[in-house]
C-alpha cells in the first residue's frame with residue numbers, strides 16, 4: 247500500500263506492532279470460512295483485508311476451514327470457497343488448514359482445562375442450561391454439576407468421546423463466572439456430543455468443539471498474529487483471551503474486530519442465500535443475480551474491480567450499508583478501460599433502406615476503444631437491411647427526441663444519415679419494420695460528410711448478424727434491506743431477469759466465455775460461462791453504462807416523502 251494512503255485502524259495497529267517488533271515483526275493472518283455455503287461479497291471484504299495486510303508486511307495468510315459443525319458443512323462448499331478465493335486473486339500457498347486438523351490437539355487442551363479445574367461436564371439439558379444462564383439484567387445460576395470432581399469430569403469427558411452418551415446428554419463447559427455481565431463468559435459450552443459423520447474426520451469423533459473454543463486455539467496453533475473478524479465477535483474476545491490465558495501455548499494471537507459489509511438490495515448471509523437456492527428463486531449459488539462471488543464472477547464482474555471496491559469502502563468499526571452504485575462504479579471503471587466496443591441490438595426493429603442497392607454489402611470501419619488507439623479498428627458490414635433498437639424509434643415523439651421518428655433523420659454510428667419514410671405495421675397495429683432512405687453523401691469519415699443531425703444510434707446489418715440470448719439483470723430484491731424482511735420470498739423482485747433475443751455484429755461470432763465488451767449505448771456484456779454454446783450463445787449484461795441505481799434510490803426517496 248502506498249505511504250500516502252491513509253491507513254485504516256487495523257493497518258495502523260499492524261504497522262505499529264511491526265515497528266515495535268511484536269511477534270518478531272511477523273504478520274500472520276487467516277481467513278476462516280465455515281464450509282456451509284458459498285462466499286459472498288461480505289466475505290470478499292474479509293478476504294481482501296486478511297490477505298492484503300499480510301502481503302503489505304511480507305506476511306502469510308492461512309485459509310482455514312472452520313469445520314466444526316458436521317451436518318451443515320460439505321466438501322463441495324469447501325472446494326467452491328477455495329476456487330472463489332483463488333479467483334479473487336489470493337494465494338494461501340501451503341497454508342490450507344481445517345479446524346478438524348486440530349481435533350486431537352483441541353481435545354488435549356480441553357482435558358488440560360478439566361485437570362486444572364477450569365472446565366466441567368454439565369449434565370443439564372439444553373433447556374435447563376438456557377434457564378440457568380440468566381438474562382442481560384439478571385445473573386445466571388450455577389449448574390448443580392459445576393462442582394464435579396476433576397476425576398469424574400475427566401472420566402465423563404472421555405466417555406463422551408468414546409461415544410457412550412447420546413446427543414445432548416452432556417456438554418463440556420468452561421468454569422468462568424455465571425454472574426458475568428458478558429453472557430459469553432457464563433460458563434460457555436466448549437464441546438457438545440453430535441453423533442454425525444464429519445466430512446473429513448469421518449466417524450473418528452462424536453464430540454465436536456464449539457467455534458469459540460476451536461477458533462482462538464487454532465489461531466494460536468498456527469501462529470496467527472492478528473485475528474481479524476467482524477464486530478459480532480467483539481463480545482467473544484474476553485472468552486478468546488480467557489482460553490488463551492488458561493492454556494500456556496507458545497504463541498499468543500490477538501483478535502481485532504471491524505464492521506461487516508452490508509450491501510443495499512443484496513443478501514450477505516449464507517443461510518439466507520441458501521434459502522434462495524433451495525426454493526428455486528435463483529438457478530443456483532452462481533446465479534448472476536446473487537451477491538455470491540460465484541454469481542458475480544459468472545455475471546462478469548472482474549475480480550480486480552471487487553478488490554478495488556473493497557479498498558474503497560475501507561475498514562472501520564462503524565456499521566453501514568453500502569450502495570450498490572459504489573460496487574457498480576468499480577465494475578464500470580474497470581470494464582471501461584479494459585473492454586473493446588461492439589455494436590449489438592437487444593430489441594431489434596428492422597430497417598429497410600429503400601434506396602440502397604439490393605445485394606450490396608459495404609464495409610465500414612469502427613474504432614474499438616475511444617481512448618485506446620492501440621486497440622485498433624474493426625470492419626462491419628453495412629447493407630440494405632439493418633436492425634436498430636426498438637426504443638430508438640418513436641412514432642409520437644416529443645420535441646426533444648433526437649432519435650428516429652417519422653420523417654426524421656438520425657445518424658447510424660460509423661455509417662450514414664438515414665430518414666424514416668414509412669412505418670410498416672402488422673394486423674394488430676404493431677410496428678414491424680421501418681422503410682428509410684439513406685443519404686450516400688454522409689458516410690462517416692468521408693470528406694463530404696459534414697452534414698450534422700442531432701442523434702446517433704447503433705445498428706447491426708441484418709443478414710450477417712449473430713443471434714444471441716441476452717440476459718438482463720435487475721436487483722434481486724424490492725427493498726434495500728432484504729435480510730430484515732420476515733419472509734424473504736415476499737421481497738424478491740419478480741422482474742429481476744429479462745431475457746431478450748438480440749442481434750450482434752458479426753465480429754462477435756465465435757466469442758468465448760472469458761471475454762467482455764461494451765455494447766455501445768447499452769452497457770457491458772460477457773458470454774455466460776455456464777450456459778454458453780457455440781450454436782446458441784448466451785450473454786449476460788454485466789452492468790449498465792450509467793448508474794441506474796442512483797435513479798432507483800431517488801425514486802425510493804421521493805416515494806418515502
Ligand code: ATP
Nearest residue numbers: 278279280288289291292475476506507514515516
Ligand atoms: P454468514 O452469515 O454468511 O454465514 P459468517 O460470518 O457465518 O457469514 P463465515 O464463513 O463464518 O461466515 O465467515 C468467514 C469470515 O468472513 C469471518 O471471519 C467473518 O467475520 C467474515 N465475514 C462474513 N460475513 C462478512 C461480511 N458481511 N463482511 C465482512 N466480513 C464478513
Ligand code: MG
Nearest residue numbers: 279280312457
Ligand atoms: Mg460463521
